[in-house]
Amino acid sequence: MTNFIPVFPxxxxxxxxxxxxxxxxxxxxxxxxTECFQQKKPFGIPAVVNNELKELGTLVEVREIKHVYEDGxxxxxxxxxxxxxxxxxxxxxxxxxxxxxxxTYPDDADDGNRLLMQKVVLGIKALHKLLEVSKDFKKPExxxxxxxxxxxxxxxxxxxxxxxxxxxxxxxQEYLKRHLSKVLPMLTEMxxxxxxxxxxxxxxxxxxxxxxx
Numbered sequence: 001m002t003n004f005i006p007v008f009p010x011x012x013x014x015x016x017x018x019x020x021x022x023x024x025x026x027x028x029x030x031x032x033x034t035e036c037f038q039q040k041k042p043f044g045i046p047a048v049v050n051n052e053l054k055e056l057g058t059l060v061e062v063r064e065i066k067h068v069y070e071d072g073x074x075x076x077x078x079x080x081x082x083x084x085x086x087x088x089x090x091x092x093x094x095x096x097x098x099x100x101x102x103x104t105y106p107d108d109a110d111d112g113n114r115l116l117m118q119k120v121v122l123g124i125k126a127l128h129k130l131l132e133v134s135k136d137f138k139k140p141e142x143x144x145x146x147x148x149x150x151x152x153x154x155x156x157x158x159x160x161x162x163x164x165x166x167x168x169x170x171x172x173q174e175y176l177k178r179h180l181s182k183v184l185p186m187l188t189e190m191x192x193x194x195x196x197x198x199x200x201x202x203x204x205x206x207x208x209x210x211x212x213x
Contacts, residue, residue, distance in 0.1 A: 002087065002104045005059065006032050006096075007044045013160035014045045014058040015147035018080040021066075025073045028097035033076055037062045044101060046086055047164065049157045055086045056164050059105075080147075083108065083164060112145060112169035120146070120173055123180035124153050130187045146172035153179065 008029055014020055024033050036043050046057035060078040067075040084103040091099050121141055128135055135152045137144055150163055153176065166172045 002102055004090070004100055004102055005042065005044045005084070006036065006093075006098050007046055007057070007086075007089075007101045008032060008098070009046045009048050009053055009057075011048045011051075011157075012045075013047045013049070013157060013164055014060060014080045015150055015160075015164065016058060016080045016082050017145075017147055018058075018151070019063075020060065020078045020080065022076050022078060023073065024076060027072075028099075030072050030074065031096065032098040033062060033065070033074065037065055037076075042081060044084055044086075044103060046101070047157075047161055049161050053086075053089075054161060056161065057084055057086060057103075058082070058164070059084050059103075083167075106167050109168040109170075112173055114142075116170075116173045116177065117144060117146070120176045120180065121149065123177070123184060124149055126184060127153060127180065127187065130184070145169060146176055150176065154183065155179065 024030055032043060035041070042059045042061045044057050044059050047054040059081045061081055062076055062078055064077045065074055066077060082105055084105050086101050086103055088102040089099065090101060093100050118141075121137075121144060124135075137148060137152070139148055146163070146169060150160060150172075155163065159179065163172055163175055166175060
């Protein structure tokens, strides 16, 4: 299925199911958000990575206009709906300040492995412990999917975009597992190094080596 949607390119990767708060200040996007909210229509956020407009993005819905300032700027809350592929960018639309696009929606297979997802969640918890941070997944652990946790594990923009382009839940879970298998050993090593540096110069209680072994 293809259709036309207004678009709001941003230098972020938005995932389906993600709640995203935005501050809207450009006239073209104030118009876009106002119309989409009044008409209950979604809009697209094509990903911009390294200053390059990518072909994949996420369709989002405006849940609430939280605040409108005197100059027309606004704070809004949105939710990601599904991934789209940009077929054609329509830079100019009659009587509109914003741009649009012809898009299609790739099929997505919800074939995740619950055991694998549990391992991913445990790995993220270990990651957060090493980083000494606390995150709320905002869902029961048994309901979590790859897109729900992806922003909690330090992926860079290129990696997040790669994840967006995987259209099977099992592939996304495997991608996150591989990422954790790379970063956790490095962070553990850094944590050990940090401990050694802290101990340097301090009195340490060490047992002497016994020659009678």
